[in-house]
Amino acid sequence: MLKSVLLVASGSFIGGGLRYLLSTFMGNVCGRAFPWGTLAVNLVGCLVFGVLFALFARSGSPGSHWCLLLTTGVCGGFTTFSTFANDSVQMLAEGNIPGFVAYVAASIIAGVSLLAFGYWLVR
Secondary structure (H helix, E strand, O other), X not given: OHHHHHHHHHHHHHHHXXXXXXXXXXXXXXXXXXXXXXXXXXXXXHHHHHHHHHHHHHOOOOOOHHHHHHHHHHHHHHOOHHHHHHHHHHHHHOOOHHHHHHHHHHHHHHHHHHHHHHHHHHO
């Protein structure tokens, strides 16, 4: 268990650094009037997570140490949106349409609402 936690933590360190670099780069290139950095991070993270997840699933090692390091660690540190997107796609693949709709709606509506509420509480 400790080895798994250290792999995820190491990957998160790398992913967080990459997120900062890409967000900063996008802000410098595209300006800050629109959150291009966050959008780029989320979209790139989803693509990379999808490729990695498919590769590990194909090789029969979705629970391997490399998978933990690269998906949960690096992609998770880069963006948790990739995990949200993967969970959503897995529900669709399983035919769980009501669960998919509820999960997506709750995540977006409740997430934005709770962030706004937290901001309001402190203001």
